[in-house]
Amino acid sequence: MTHHLNAADEGFVARLAEALGPDAVRPAEPRYLEEPRGRYHGQAAAVVRPDTTEAVAAAVRLCAGARVGIVPYSGGTGLVGGQILSNGPMPVLLSFERMNRIRDVNVIDGILTAEAGCILADVHAAAGEVARIFPLTLASEGSARIGGLLATNAGGVHVIRYGNARDLCLGVEAVLADGTIVRGLSRVVKDNMGYNFRHVVIGSEGTLGLITAASLRLYPRLAETATAWASVASPADALALLGRLRGALGGTVSAFELISTQGLEFLAETLPQVTQPPAMPGDWRVLVEVDDGPGGNVGDRLEAALADAIEAGLVGDVLIAQADAQRAAFWRVREMIPEANRAIGAISSHDISIPPSRLPEFIATAGPMLGALDPGVRINCFGHLGDGNLHYNAFPARGESRDRYEPIRASVSRAVHDLVHEFGGSVAAEHGVGRLKVADLERYADPGKLEAMRRLKQAFDPLGILNPGAVLA
Amino acid sequence: MTHHLNAADEGFVARLAEALGPDAVRPAEPRYLEEPRGRYHGQAAAVVRPDTTEAVAAAVRLCAGARVGIVPYSGGTGLVGGQILSNGPMPVLLSFERMNRIRDVNVIDGILTAEAGCILADVHAAAGEVARIFPLTLASEGSARIGGLLATNAGGVHVIRYGNARDLCLGVEAVLADGTIVRGLSRVVKDNMGYNFRHVVIGSEGTLGLITAASLRLYPRLAETATAWASVASPADALALLGRLRGALGGTVSAFELISTQGLEFLAETLPQVTQPPAMPGDWRVLVEVDDGPGGNVGDRLEAALADAIEAGLVGDVLIAQADAQRAAFWRVREMIPEANRAIGAISSHDISIPPSRLPEFIATAGPMLGALDPGVRINCFGHLGDGNLHYNAFPARGESRDRYEPIRASVSRAVHDLVHEFGGSVAAEHGVGRLKVADLERYADPGKLEAMRRLKQAFDPLGILNPGAVLA
Known part of the structure; x- marks a missing residue:
């Protein structure tokens, strides 16, 4: 879909400032135009920083009237360029940083109502x-x-x-592309009063509407937590272990992260100060966490279930955290893997999901496939195994720079994505499409789904002013 | 939105039969044109019974070409007239009864892929x-x-x-109003590859697209279950009890149903063969169920948590089921309440949800409010307290027939719905809008949300052939 947009010029920025107040409109400092991986560099005539929903609507109406593109700007942490527009008519950035009030916390309802600009740690x-x-x-x-x-x-x-973010939200307040405000901060779990608008705008990456506030679901803080390392010989064994733990421990399994020997080696090489898990038989580690209420006896239950798994030949060895500090150290290993990856420098990173039953075959197939492109390529594959969501990243051979691999980078990426598609998975699992994967979406999405998506875009943003070029070209 | 539709005539039905085969097109027997509460009586030129997704698409294309309305027909159990079209140009019914294959069950993925016509009990x-x-x-x-x-x-x-049905579905295959097939039977929990189409069509009551198959989420069958009656003095105490149990028992609470003394009296009066729970202090009963894996020790934990609640003065008495037969007897009480209600004969029934924190005040306000309309009105309020979802039903005074209340029926309904709206709740909690609550939706919905809904309808069914008159007038 091609839309004709106009560049935001000085006169337009002045009109925004007049309408919203001078505090609300600022020059676009460099930090708004950079993103974590440094792949995209943005442009913007100004940063608009409304502090109320009505001010967001007023800004959007002005942009719609002038056909000026709006790039919604939240925390700026996205990894797919959704917050960065590099070319085309000059847009404005719309930052929610001043809409950072927690409007309400209700324990009985289990609802916290937060404005769009609230930082996640503050909500925690x-x-x-x-x-x-x-x-x-x-x-x-x-x-x-x-x-x-x-x-x-x-x-x-x-x-x-x-669940995902959408599952943790009961309702949204949002501004549509013509400035219409949708007030839907529902506080009830069951509401079938008409079509579900929140699920339309959630996950649309700012291209169908702008979320200004949300009612978020709270859960009890559970008294008991048990955290363990378990080593397994293969991803297939890791999946079998997960199946056992879910059966044995009910719904209490709250994390199940897969880490490879390669990941631990990268960590040792680049961040030697991080305490590694002890040596264990098997090429793969799983970090598992279980939470329950008081008397849930999660430590003993997890230990028993893991002992059964050792007995069954599924698990090589286990280590259960004995104190909070040790638990934190276990998690630090997991959390530092992405930083080690950045230090090594990936040729190509992939945020993929695969139906769990097909993951072992995918991993077994993808490695040799990339090896055929270049025998030195190293793979670090890690992440949220229980969701079928892995970060599948290709790295240079030891001692080599990634520049040498620039010629095959596109081929690596294409090969991985083609294989993911063949295995019934998604090449945009948890990071979204942004601008990085627009072509992938066109290539891999079902034609009927693309048709449905285009209709949604036409229905909610006929002028194409919301986050131009993101998700749909 | 007014759409011009044509009546399905004999010639059109003949064309459907020619395109889909004679088995796929039948006269509309009476059972297709009735609904459980007997409020609506439908009309249809024929029942179309395709047995493949492609045949659904072919039928839809023919209807779109002739501008003939389609009433999607599933199990026929809906309570809001969504499956019944009483007036306007003669439609065809599209029944999914022959699309009843379970296409796939995958334990590792935790996915069962079912066609739209599968009966829920068969999926179980x-x-x-x-x-x-x-x-x-x-x-x-x-x-x-x-x-x-x-x-x-x-x-x-x-x-x-x-969660609700939408939370138990990872993907759908669906046919749009022009016959476009959207193939989205995702098997992965994390997939942000573009807009989420399944959430658009789920909950749209057949007005935005026709679901032909779905990938459904399976969960472990847990080894331990504990079920108990607890008596409380008030809905507020019931909510406080739920808060305690959630904190104490983690995520294992799988049901928490509220039942009033009035409900038990109706049951005793109309279904004396149902074994009642023992007499307990307090006007309200809660049926609570907890499930966990082996070693979860749910019986002891539930007993301890309930004992604490008695100690705290929150609970009058408890009875924990000692065997499966007793558990089934507990549940039979809950399950027979609607049948007792039908035997008594409600003046007006309401499927409402209220933010739990406001439920006690709602119940305290609504009773006297209806009493002011007619002092003899009896209230039976029961249901899914943990979700804030109650079935709030008004009945005649003892010995009176509901005919006498016909003059105030509309006032009762309006008063309850106005109060629900004032309390921030929904008047269509779990049964949907159908045709029964179209005017309520217009009256209570946020104008921005209604605008968003109209855009969705226009985008996905511009001719208005899908379930005409349901959800949106």
Whole structure:
């Protein structure tokens, strides 16, 4: 879909400032135009920073009237360029940083109502004050904001138990592309009063509407936690272990992360100060966490279930954290893997999901496939095995720079994505499409789904002013 | 939105039969034109019964070409007239009864792929064969079919733990109003590859697209279950009890149903053969169920948590089921309440949800409010307290017939709905809008949400052939 947009010029920025107040409109400092991986560099005539929903609507109406593109800006932590527009008519950035109020916390309802600009860590803290948790947990929680987390339907390590961002939200308040405000901060779990609008705008990456606030679900902060390393010979054994643990421990498994020997080696090489798990038989490690209420006896139950798995030949060895500090050290290994990856320097990174039953075959196939492109390529494959969501990253041979691999980078990426598609998976599992995967979406999506997507875009943003060029070209 | 539709005449029915085969087109027997509460009586030129997705698409294309309305027909158990079109140009019914194959069951992925016409009880059985459950559980499970359950985003007694129907579905295959097939039977939990189409069509009651198949989530069948009656003095105490149990028992609480003394009296009066729970202090009963894996020790833990609640003065008395037969007897009380209600004969029934924190005040306000309309009115209020979803039904005074109340029936309904709206709740919690609540939706919905809904309808069914008159007038 091609839309004709106009560049935001000085006169337009002045009109925005007049309408919203001078505090609300600022020059676009460089930090708004960069992104974590440094692949995209943005442009913007100004940063618009409304502090109310009505001000967001006023800004959007002005942009719609002038046909000026809006790039919604949340925490800026996205990895697929959704927050960065590099070319085309000059847009404005619309940042939610001043809409950062927690409007309400209700323990009986289990609802925290947050504005789009609230930082995830602040939402965690507010939930903690009433002995609850908001389960969305990911590496960028100190910077990521609620609006962006919902717009991208963020994932993280607790999806296995609590679901994706969309599952943790009961309602949204949002502004449509013509400035219409949709007020839908529902506080009830069951509401079939007409079509579900929140699920349309959640995950649309700011291209169908702008989320200004959300009612978020809180869960009890559970008294008992048990965390363990388990070693397994293969991803297939890791999956079998997960099946056993789910049967044995009910719904209490709250994390199940896969880590490879390669990942631990990268960590040892680049971040030697991180305490490694002890040597264990088997090429793969699983970090498993279980939570329950008091008397749930999770430590003993996890230990018994893991002992059964050793007995069954499924697990090589296990280590159960004996104290909070040790638990934190286990998690630090997992959390530092992406940093080690950045230090090594990936040729190509992939945020993929595969139906779990096909993951072992995928891993067994993808390695040799990339080896055929270049025998030195090293793979670090890790992540949220329970969701079928792995970060599948290709790295240079030891001692080589990734520059040497620039000629095969596109081939590596294409080969991985083609294989994911062949295996019935997704090449945009938890990070979204942004601008990085627009062509992948065109290539891999079902034609009927693409048709449905185009109709949604036409229905909600006929002028194409919302995040131009993201998701759909 | 007014659409011009044509009546399906004999010639059109003949063309359908020619295109789909004679087996696929039948006269509309009376059973297709009735609904459980007897309020609506339908009309249809024929029942079209395609047995493949392609045949559904062919039928839809023919209807679109002739501008003939399609009433999707699933199990016929809906309570809001969504499956019944009484007036306007003669439509065809499109029944999914021949699309009743379970296409695939995969234990590792935790996915069962079912066609729209599969009966819920058959899906339960297929899940049971691999020691899994599909958690959607409701009274009509012997007749309700997957397509209708998803189209109405059905609820039931396990929403508190497992979510609504939409939360139990990872993907759909669907036919749009122009015959476009959307193939989206995803098997992965994390997939942000573009807009989420399944959530658009789920809950749209057949007005935005026709679901032909779905990938459904399976969960482990847990080894331990504990079920108890607890008596409380008030709904507020019931909510406080739920908060305690959730904190104490982690995520294992799988049902929490509220029943009033009035409900038990109706049951005693109309179904004396049903074994009642023992007399207990307090006007309200809660039926609570907890499930966990082996070693979860759920019976002891539930008993301890309930003992604490008695100690705290929150609970009058408790009775924990000692065997499966007793558990079944407990549940039979809950399941027979709607049948007792039918035997008494309601003046007006309401499927409402209220933010739990406001439920006690709602119940305290609504009773006297209806009493002011007629002092003899009896209230039976029961249901899924943990979700804030109650069935709030008004009945005649003892010995009176509901005919006498016909003059105030509309006032009762309006007063209850106005109060629900004032309390921030929904007047269509788990049964949907259908045709019964079209005016309520217009009256209570946020104008921005209604605008968004109209855009969705225009985008996906511009001719208005899909379930004409349902959801949106």
